[in-house]
Amino acid sequence: MSKKKTVFDKNPLFSRSFMSRREFLKAQGGIAVFMAASGVGIMNWPEKARAEDYPDIALSTGVPDQATRTSVELLGGMSSFVNSGDRVVIKPNMSFAHTPDRATNTHPEVVRALAQMCVQAGASRVLVLDNTLHSAERCLELSGIRQACSGISGTEVLALSSARFFQEVELPGALNFRRTDIMRQVLQADVLIAAPVAKSHSATGVSLSMKGMMGLIRNRGVMHSRYNLNEAIVDLCTFLRADLTVVDASRVLSSHGPHGPGEVIRGDIVLASRDMVAADAKTVDLFPWYGRSIRPEQVAHIRIAHERGLGRMDIENLDIRTVEA
Amino acid sequence: MNFKRTVQAASLLFFLALLLLAAFPLKTWFPTDFFLRLDPLVFTGTLISSREWVSALAPGLIIILLTLVLGRFFCAYICPMGITLDISDRVFRPRYNNSFLSPEKSHGLRRVKFWILFFILGTAIVGVSTVFLGSPLSLITRFYGLVIYPLAVHILDLGLDSLFFFYSALGLERLAYIEFQTPRFATQVFVLLFFAAVFSLVLLSPRFWCRYLCPSGAVLALFSVRPLLRRTVSSSCTECGLCQSKCPMQAIEPDPARTRHQECIVCEECVRICPEKAITFAPGFRQADRPAPYWPQRRRVLASVLGGMGTALLLQTGVREVRSDTAPGNLASKFLIRPPGALLEEDFLGRCIRCGQCMKACPTNTLQPVWFESGILGLFSPKILPRRGPCEPLCNICGQVCPTGAIRSLPVLEKTWARMGTAHVLREKCLAWAWDRKCLVCFEVCPYAALELRRVPDISIPVPFVLLDKCAGCGACEFHCPVQAESAVVVEPMNSLRLNKGSYIEEGRAQGMSLEADPDREREPPEDILTEEDSPEALPPGFNY
Numbered sequence: 001m002s003k004k005k006t007v008f009d010k011n012p013l014f015s016r017s018f019m020s021r022r023e024f025l026k027a028q029g030g031i032a033v034f035m036a037a038s039g040v041g042i043m044n045w046p047e048k049a050r051a052e053d054y055p056d057i058a059l060s061t062g063v064p065d066q067a068t069r070t071s072v073e074l075l076g077g078m079s080s081f082v083n084s085g086d087r088v089v090i091k092p093n094m095s096f097a098h099t100p101d102r103a104t105n106t107h108p109e110v111v112r113a114l115a116q117m118c119v120q121a122g123a124s125r126v127l128v129l130d131n132t133l134h135s136a137e138r139c140l141e142l143s144g145i146r147q148a149c150s151g152i153s154g155t156e157v158l159a160l161s162s163a164r165f166f167q168e169v170e171l172p173g174a175l176n177f178r179r180t181d182i183m184r185q186v187l188q189a190d191v192l193i194a195a196p197v198a199k200s201h202s203a204t205g206v207s208l209s210m211k212g213m214m215g216l217i218r219n220r221g222v223m224h225s226r227y228n229l230n231e232a233i234v235d236l237c238t239f240l241r242a243d244l245t246v247v248d249a250s251r252v253l254s255s256h257g258p259h260g261p262g263e264v265i266r267g268d269i270v271l272a273s274r275d276m277v278a279a280d281a282k283t284v285d286l287f288p289w290y291g292r293s294i295r296p297e298q299v300a301h302i303r304i305a306h307e308r309g310l311g312r313m314d315i316e317n318l319d320i321r322t323v324e325a
Numbered sequence: 326m327n328f329k330r331t332v333q334a335a336s337l338l339f340f341l342a343l344l345l346l347a348a349f350p351l352k353t354w355f356p357t358d359f360f361l362r363l364d365p366l367v368f369t370g371t372l373i374s375s376r377e378w379v380s381a382l383a384p385g386l387i388i389i390l391l392t393l394v395l396g397r398f399f400c401a402y403i404c405p406m407g408i409t410l411d412i413s414d415r416v417f418r419p420r421y422n423n424s425f426l427s428p429e430k431s432h433g434l435r436r437v438k439f440w441i442l443f444f445i446l447g448t449a450i451v452g453v454s455t456v457f458l459g460s461p462l463s464l465i466t467r468f469y470g471l472v473i474y475p476l477a478v479h480i481l482d483l484g485l486d487s488l489f490f491f492y493s494a495l496g497l498e499r500l501a502y503i504e505f506q507t508p509r510f511a512t513q514v515f516v517l518l519f520f521a522a523v524f525s526l527v528l529l530s531p532r533f534w535c536r537y538l539c540p541s542g543a544v545l546a547l548f549s550v551r552p553l554l555r556r557t558v559s560s561s562c563t564e565c566g567l568c569q570s571k572c573p574m575q576a577i578e579p580d581p582a583r584t585r586h587q588e589c590i591v592c593e594e595c596v597r598i599c600p601e602k603a604i605t606f607a608p609g610f611r612q613a614d615r616p617a618p619y620w621p622q623r624r625r626v627l628a629s630v631l632g633g634m635g636t637a638l639l640l641q642t643g644v645r646e647v648r649s650d651t652a653p654g655n656l657a658s659k660f661l662i663r664p665p666g667a668l669l670e671e672d673f674l675g676r677c678i679r680c681g682q683c684m685k686a687c688p689t690n691t692l693q694p695v696w697f698e699s700g701i702l703g704l705f706s707p708k709i710l711p712r713r714g715p716c717e718p719l720c721n722i723c724g725q726v727c728p729t730g731a732i733r734s735l736p737v738l739e740k741t742w743a744r745m746g747t748a749h750v751l752r753e754k755c756l757a758w759a760w761d762r763k764c765l766v767c768f769e770v771c772p773y774a775a776l777e778l779r780r781v782p783d784i785s786i787p788v789p790f791v792l793l794d795k796c797a798g799c800g801a802c803e804f805h806c807p808v809q810a811e812s813a814v815v816v817e818p819m820n821s822l823r824l825n826k827g828s829y830i831e832e833g834r835a836q837g838m839s840l841e842a843d844p845d846r847e848r849e850p851p852e853d854i855l856t857e858e859d860s861p862e863a864l865p866p867g868f869n870y
Contacts, residue, residue: 133770133805135688135717136504162504164486202778202787203763205867221807224764225756255865259769290865298868 055321056312057282059271062325064250067270068113070325072246075272077121078114081244084122086190089183090114091212091242093197094130094145094159096259097138103253103264105139106197108148110248110270114195115155126155127185130215136161160185166218173238175308177227180236181218194242194276198249198267198283200257203229205299206289207258208247208280213240230300237276237310245279246272255290263291270325277302277311278318285315329401329592333408340405344469349688349722356381358728360405361462361680365389366445366541370456371729374449374675379730389548396552397545400535401590405469406461407535411573413524414531426530431575434537435588439621440629442540447633452671453641453702455633457679459540464519467705470685471510471694472517479507509713510684512694512705532573536588546587550618555609556589558582562603568595587619637702645700658698662709662798662818665716665743666724666733669823670699676731679705683723683732689714691800692723707732709745711800711816716745718772718799735829742829742840744822746798748775748791754813757788763867765789767802767814773840776802778866787866789814797840 058074060067072078082088092106100107111128118126128149132139136159140146146157160166166181186192194209201207203224213236214220223232249267256262265287273279281296288294296313297303306313326334340360347357358381361367368385372378388399400407426434441459448455457463482505492500526533535542562581569577572595576588596604640646644656664683667673684692684707691714694705707723709716718741724734735743748767756762767789768776775795778787791814798816806812824832833840 156502158502160502160504162482162486164489200865200867202768202866203765205865205869221766224762224766225807225809229763259771289868292865294865294868298864300869303869 056275056318057271057273057278057315057320059269059282059320059322060325061268061322062270063268064107064109064248064270065113066325067250067268068110068246068248068272069117070323071270071272072114072117072244074321074323075244075274078117079121081193082118082121082123082191085124086118086122087125087185087188088118088123088127088191088193089186089189089216090118090126090128090193090195091130091186091216092128092145092195092248093199093207093212093215094128094139094143094157095133095215097134097142098260099142100144101251101264102260103197103199103251104258104260105143105145106195106248107250108144110246110250111145111157111195112148112152114193114246115149115152118191118193119152119154123191124154126152127189128155128157129183129185130159131161131183131218131220132159132215161218163218169239171235171239174235175231177223177232177235180222182240183216186216186240191244192240192242194245194279196245196247197251197253198247198287199253199260200255200262200289202257204233204301205294206280206284206302208283209242209245209276210234210237210280210301210305213237213242216240230304233301234304234308234310237305238308241310242276244272244274245276246270247279247283249283249286252287254287275311277305277313278315281306281313282315282318282320327597329594332402333411336403337405337408340465341469344466344474344682344685347470347682347686347722347726349686349717349720351722351725357686357726358680358682359384360403361466361678361682361728363388363399363403364460364462364541365392365399365544366442366460367456367462367678367728369544370445370449370454370460371676371678373446374452374454374456375672375729376452379676381728381730389544392545392548392552394553395591396549396554396586397542397588397590399545400539400542401592404461404465404541406465406539407532407590409465409468410523410527410532410534414527417524417527418531419528428575428579431530431536435619436621436625437537438539438543438546440625441538442543443621443626443629444633444636445540447630447635448637449633450630451634451637451641452675453637454675454677455637455702457677457705459538460678460680461534461539461541463678463680466680466682466685467516467694468520470681472513472520474685475508475510475513478505481505482507506690508685508687508690510681510690510693511710512696530575535590536574546619549587549589552586553608554591554606555586556584556595557605557607557609559603559605561601562599563601565600567598567600568604571595571598585619640700640702643700645697646702657818659817660708660710661695661698661703662711662746662800662816663821663823664692664707664709664723664732665740665745665797666721666735666829667707667823668731668733668825672825673731673823674699674702674706676729677706678729678731680728681705681707682726682728683707686722686726687714688720688722689717689804691716691804709798709800709816711803712812713804715770715801715804716799718797733824739829741797742822742833742838743824744797744820744829744833744838744840745800746816746818747793747796747820748798748800748802748814748816750789750791751811751813751815752788754808754811755789756808756813757786758784758813761785764807765866766805766807770801770805772799772801773797793820794837794839 054076058071060071092111094105096104098104115126149157168181196208196212249269252265252267254263254265284296343357346353362384365385368382445455574588576585691709692707693710695708721740724732752758756764775792776789800816802814803812
């Protein structure tokens, strides 16, 4: 029972020479301690063990809490992502000082369910992190996420922006955007879970798991000003590749995102995948955006990520399982 | 610790606590500008310059009335400037000789504070507030708020920075995740230099400022000619002269039984040190002990008042002095964006005592002291610097902590309508306009939905336009704009809404504004930007092909 990387299995395009956040961690030697302790070696990771057992995308309808649990369960349960003693980082959207009905932040129940599952799976530390756009305090308060996670042991909801929380790293897999400051807690984490809300975005079409990774770095501005934003997002995700992506589509901000107010659709869906690109692609496909149906390849960063082998947007070829929670 | 020190420590701590509490969100019902409102000069000067009874400043009058009974107790026990000087005097005083000033010189210098006072009142007659030049509370609030407070936060932050690995290794994660945002201010070097000069005056005499310069002290001196509670010396006095040499205000005459009550700050140092225990402070009625009261000469008073009036009038002829916001021919700096709820510029400058309390309290650090953007008369008054931080729509702290009402204390709903200025896009710098870059951060962050995306010919992506009726000039766009150096969307004070009274909402509506009392943008989405239904260009914003 251990972690695996479906990207390697399914994408011949994907070069193994990419150094992801996890390999960075290994390079730092931090994981050596953990592996010595848990008796798991890199060589023993069964890379293909689960490829057939579990769907590529698990889709669950129902109330946020239950739907989150069910979709993760479909992927093999949290214990196939989190081992005992792991440090987990959950990256929701909580960048806006808005209440959950605005659909600009991840539903607090989704984050809570994820954190609880991580703790049950034996996580030693669960950090819910974002570098917020609005005032940190108000975001934590109004989003309801801090309140929702307050009772969970070992779990902390934090909005970090000071320089000391960040460390500059190379993004070896990047083409253009090759260097940035990333939260230390993320660099030190064993497991990274992306938990975005489904919403539209005026500059990138949608803001889902890949776009959400911008909340873990310090200087987002240069991604807009120096680079092509969509290319830069993919560059960032070659490094910040989530082990598990859980998209909260309980409510979908289908227009005028990321800030709104826009049209909020009741989605009543939570979907999960090991593949960020597939999760994002499926979310794009599921809902109308500005009242129109959009294909995943019409979202530039999803298309680029697919082309560069980060994940798959050809959802018609993926195994997608839907369950009612 | 004797009685004086105890009260002094309590006063200073209370003052500092209130200054710290002057922050958003306000967590106290107690007025955080309490000490500022006690300053007798703030009361007198503002009363004259604003030509209005400002009831919030009435505590200053109460201090004046109490002085009739108790003498200048304010200077010794309450004034944070005086207490700070007592502390700094102990630190910096020369160890050898403390009498550089002969009694004659000292006597002459005492008058200076009256000239300063009447100069300030002279400018006030013209409607110009120069209270900030000498009001001890204004000065000391500026000192602690704009110099010491940021320094302290910065040091704390650096401390947390350097010890980060230490305590996170100890598992003190709660501590590890405390974040301080260090406020940064313009003009702080000048304020510091001023105080360095005031502190170094201890080389000439202790409490030099209070003895010779302080115009608030001068006000109180005018009312403490014959205080009810006064220094009395019994017949057991041996005329040893100890009290004369130790009196911080040099208020004891060559005959130690005689006291200059106008200079005496009732600190009772003489009582404590008298070896014969001959001195008491008690209700006194005897006329004999009393030296002739010092009244500043009429001619000097007149000269000072006229000097103040003349200076103020002369400065008003400077081309940079803002006389009116809207009349043609007046230069208004494009950087001079006043805080929301600021009175009409002339009235604002007549009221504002430049204490810096609003700047200390501002949660986004956008409020900054002005240097010379609005001429000499605007020195240290607050302005909004959007590149440093946006004005938070849900915050109304600056008006709440303003002691004189130069910034009106507005309910939050009213405040969101108190338009500060208008943003405009610099198309030659804008990533979307000039470089076809998908940025649109301004559109994302505008809390008023005042930015609209429209398609224009020859540009592949929708570009931002500012909607004049919706922009409040909060500066969120300018702050967040990722374009470096000058932002590609900038706020100017153009079309700011300044009202001395009445409702901003009503006036704003009458002017056709729609700054919906809804900074959270919980209202109708901006008009849809879709143009043609099925053409390839008609994809929603952000999508390709």
